Structure formats: C-alpha cells, structure tokens
Amino acid sequence: MNFVFPLTKIIFGDGTSTQIGNVMLGLGCKKVLCIYDPGVKAVGIADPIVEAIRLAGLEVFEYGNAQVSVPLSSVHEATQIAKDAGINGIVAIGGGSAMDTGKAVNVCLTQPGDLEQYVGTLDAGMVFGPLLKPYVCIPTTAGTGSEVSPIAVVYDEKAGVKKALPQQENVPKVAIIDPLLHVKMPPGLTASTGMDALAHAIEGIGGIARNPMLTSWGLTVCEMIFKYLPRAIANGNDLEAREKMAMSATFGIMVGAYGAFHIPHALGHSIEAVTHAPHGIxxxxxxxxxxxxxxxxxxxxxxxxxAMLGIDSNGGRPIAEVGQEFKNALRAFYLKLGCPRTSNVIPNQADIGRIIDLALGEYTYMTAAKRPSKEQMTRMLTSACESLN
Incomplete structure (x- = not known):
C-alpha cells in the first residue's frame, strides 16, 4: 500500500478568517493577490478579509472575477494582474471556482512553460514546489474542499472540456475554515456544495487508492452529511450544522482526492461541460x-x-439487494434536499451520448477501481434521468 499525503495547515473555527493578516505575514508575504468571485463581494465577505490583510501592513491586489468552472481565460486574466503587481502570496476567498483559480494562477506564475503542460492525468508535467508562491484558501462554501486538495479543475473553452491540474506540490499552504462565513449560503448552494462533499466521500470509500484510514474518515463524513445537510438547508443560521458541514467538506475532499475519484465525477464533469449545471448537482x-x-x-x-439512511442492511441480505435499496434511499435524500430534476440538469436527452463520450475520456474514469463500459454507463445515466423526470 503506497500513498503520498501532503498536508495543508488547517485553522478551523468561528471567526478564524480574521487571522488572515497574521497568517500572510508569517508566510513572509508583502504583496498579496486576493481572488474571489462577484457573489462573495456582493454579500460582504470579501472586503473585511481584504481589509484585514491591509491592516497587517501588506499590499493587496484584487481579482474579483473568478468564474464557475474556472475558464482558462479567467486564469490568464488573474495571472497577468499578479505578474504586473509582482505579488509574492495568493489568497482565495470563495468556493471551488476561486480556489481552483488560485491554484492555476500559482502554476502559471511560477512554473516554466504553459499551464497546458501541467494538466492531464498520466501525461501531466511535474510542478516544482519550491517555486510556488505561498497560497492560502478561505472557503465560503462547504463542499468542494479545494482548500486542502492537490487538485484543481479548469475549463478549456476552446476544446469544451474540463481538465485536471493534479499536482501534489500545489496543495495550499494554509486553509482558514470559518463556518461563520457559510451562513450566507442560500439553500440551493448549500445543497449543491453539500452533495459535492458527499460525492467526494463516497467515491473515496470505493476509490482505487483507498486505505483503512480514508475509509474511516469517509464513513464519518457520510454520516455527518446525512444528518446535518438537511439542517443547514432548512436553517442557514444553524451554526452546529454549518460547522459539521464545513468539517465534512474539508475531510471529504481528502478522502476523495487521495482515495481517488471515479464515476460520479467523470459523469459530473461531463454533464457540467455540456449543460453547465452546478458541479455538486x-x-x-x-x-x-x-x-x-x-x-x-x-x-x-x-x-x-x-444503514445510515435507515436500510436494514445486514442479516445475510444479498449485497445486490442492499445496493438497490441504497440507490433508492440516496435518490430520496437528493430529492429531500430540493435538488433539481432532469429538466434542469440534462434538459435535452439527446446530449446523453455526448456526455458519455466525454466521461470515457475523463481522468476520473481512468482512475476508477471498477470501470463500466460505455453501454453500462449510458444505462446508469439514462436511469438517473428517468427516475428524476
């Protein structure tokens, strides 16, 4: 059993985002690029964090246009700002889009050649870690877990596909996880990001690189999400639920990233590339x-x-029978959260063929411990569409 487990320093707890100035000083930074999206700015989260960095005596340059799916054009925009300013530290404030943008900018800014040579699966060039700028993430959602993962996903607009940037050296130096920042997430975003965290845990539990420690974490994450995600959706100010979901996101991504993602993400990235539905959904x-x-x-x-979803799963019952009931219970959980039906995820059923073709080329398909054939995967996706019509 072989694995590499690069660790991010995690600062977790209510109000911890106010520590960002001292954190950046401790990393030796003087000029910092802050990356966030317009929504984070609009709800009043970005400005206090930027101000806290300035109050520590650091110069701040802002890129406030991080975009969903991380199109390469936005990465290059942010990189140019960083180059012109001569920054020596990066802070991302937001969800996966902002944090993955930061990872891609760090590679563009510090590594020789183009970003393209560092994306891929088996053919990705190696990032030289000592060249990277200190990178700190402050997540405002509870799902992606990008704040502690070595993976970023970017969108190649010209090719129309999502590409992985799988670089162990590119894991953030510090993650500041402040559950109080999550209370402004609306129910739909809470549900979508929470289901992303659940996918990370479930996939890692069955991943090709799974190990006993990751499995234990993954099962704990699943149990917390089944209990606390409905509460966080019902009442955004439920601080216990927000704390547990923040923890689930951070530990869930470690289960998925190091246990290895597989088919749900292969299909998810491909659906997202075609229909632009939310990633977690x-x-x-x-x-x-x-x-x-x-x-x-x-x-x-x-x-x-x-059993976490109330199924009698022992007593010698055939695993095929338990698996079928688990499928039905998981689907019921998805609907209980108010997640969208087929018409809002794959509105045109004629797109299924294209989605499957993209999924077969996905890095998360290649890393699956059990790979379905094209026909099997088509049946899975068709079944999901029919059950959610």
Whole structure:
C-alpha cells in the first residue's frame, strides 16, 4: 500500500478568517493577490478579509472575477494582474471556482512553460514546489474542499472540456475554515456544495487508492452529511450544522482526492461541460446508480452507508439487494434536499451520448477501481434521468 499525503495547515473555527493578516505575514508575504468571485463581494465577505490583510501592513491586489468552472481565460486574466503587481502570496476567498483559480494562477506564475503542460492525468508535467508562491484558501462554501486538495479543475473553452491540474506540490499552504462565513449560503448552494462533499466521500470509500484510514474518515463524513445537510438547508443560521458541514467538506475532499475519484465525477464533469449545471448537482445526479453498481466491490462499506439512511442492511441480505435499496434511499435524500430534476440538469436527452463520450475520456474514469463500459454507463445515466423526470 503506497500513498503520498501532503498536508495543508488547517485553522478551523468561528471567526478564524480574521487571522488572515497574521497568517500572510508569517508566510513572509508583502504583496498579496486576493481572488474571489462577484457573489462573495456582493454579500460582504470579501472586503473585511481584504481589509484585514491591509491592516497587517501588506499590499493587496484584487481579482474579483473568478468564474464557475474556472475558464482558462479567467486564469490568464488573474495571472497577468499578479505578474504586473509582482505579488509574492495568493489568497482565495470563495468556493471551488476561486480556489481552483488560485491554484492555476500559482502554476502559471511560477512554473516554466504553459499551464497546458501541467494538466492531464498520466501525461501531466511535474510542478516544482519550491517555486510556488505561498497560497492560502478561505472557503465560503462547504463542499468542494479545494482548500486542502492537490487538485484543481479548469475549463478549456476552446476544446469544451474540463481538465485536471493534479499536482501534489500545489496543495495550499494554509486553509482558514470559518463556518461563520457559510451562513450566507442560500439553500440551493448549500445543497449543491453539500452533495459535492458527499460525492467526494463516497467515491473515496470505493476509490482505487483507498486505505483503512480514508475509509474511516469517509464513513464519518457520510454520516455527518446525512444528518446535518438537511439542517443547514432548512436553517442557514444553524451554526452546529454549518460547522459539521464545513468539517465534512474539508475531510471529504481528502478522502476523495487521495482515495481517488471515479464515476460520479467523470459523469459530473461531463454533464457540467455540456449543460453547465452546478458541479455538486452533476456529480450527485447519477451517484445512486453508481453506488448500486459498486456495491459488490465494497460490500461492507455499502451496508454501513445504507444503514445510515435507515436500510436494514445486514442479516445475510444479498449485497445486490442492499445496493438497490441504497440507490433508492440516496435518490430520496437528493430529492429531500430540493435538488433539481432532469429538466434542469440534462434538459435535452439527446446530449446523453455526448456526455458519455466525454466521461470515457475523463481522468476520473481512468482512475476508477471498477470501470463500466460505455453501454453500462449510458444505462446508469439514462436511469438517473428517468427516475428524476
């Protein structure tokens, strides 16, 4: 059993985002690029954090146009600002879009050649870690977990596909996780990001690089999400639920990233590339069908996850039967959260063929411990569409 586990320093707790100035000083920074999206600015989260950095005596340059799916054009815009300013530190404030933008900017800013040579799966060039700028993430959502992962995903607008930037050296130096920043998330975003965290945990539990420690974390994350995500959606000011979901996002991504993502993300990235539905929703869309199909690979873990949703999963019941009931329960959980139906995720059923073709070329398909054929994956996605019509 071989694995590499690069660790980010995690500062967790209510109000911890106010420490950002001292954190950047401790990393030796003098000029900082702050990356965030317009929504984070609009709800009043970005400005206090930027001001806290300035109050510590640092110069701040802002890129406030981080975009969903991280198009390469936005990465290059932010990189140019950083180059012109001569920054020596990066802070991302927001969800996965801002944090993945920061990772890509760091590579563009510090590594020789073009970003293109560092994306891919087996053919990605290696990033030289000592050249990277100190990078700190402050997540404002509870799902992506990019604040502690070594992976970023960018969108190549010309090719119309999402590409992975899988670089262990590119894991953020520090993650400041302040659950108080999450109370402004609306219910829909809370649901979408929460389902993304659930996908990370479930996929890592069945990942090709899974190990006993990751499995234990993954099962704990699943249990917390099943309990606390409905509460966070029902009442955004439920601080216990927000704290538990923040923790689930941070530890869930470590389970997925180091255990290895697989089919839900392969389909999710591909649906997202075609229909531009929210990432967490696209990853969760056919996850029940994948879980049923994976049940025989991880029977003990499937029984445990099924029991969390109230299924009688032991007593000698065939794993195929438990897997089917787990699929149905997971689908019911998705709907209970108010997640969208087929018409808002894959409105044109004629797109299924294109989505499957893209998924077969996805790095998360290549890293699956159990790979479905094109026909099997088509049946999974078709089944998900029919069950959510």
């Amino acid at each position: 696209t990853c969760a869309f056919a996850m029940p069908e994948v879980c049923e199909w994976y049940a025989d690979l991880i029977p003990d873990e499937t029984r445990k996850m099924a």
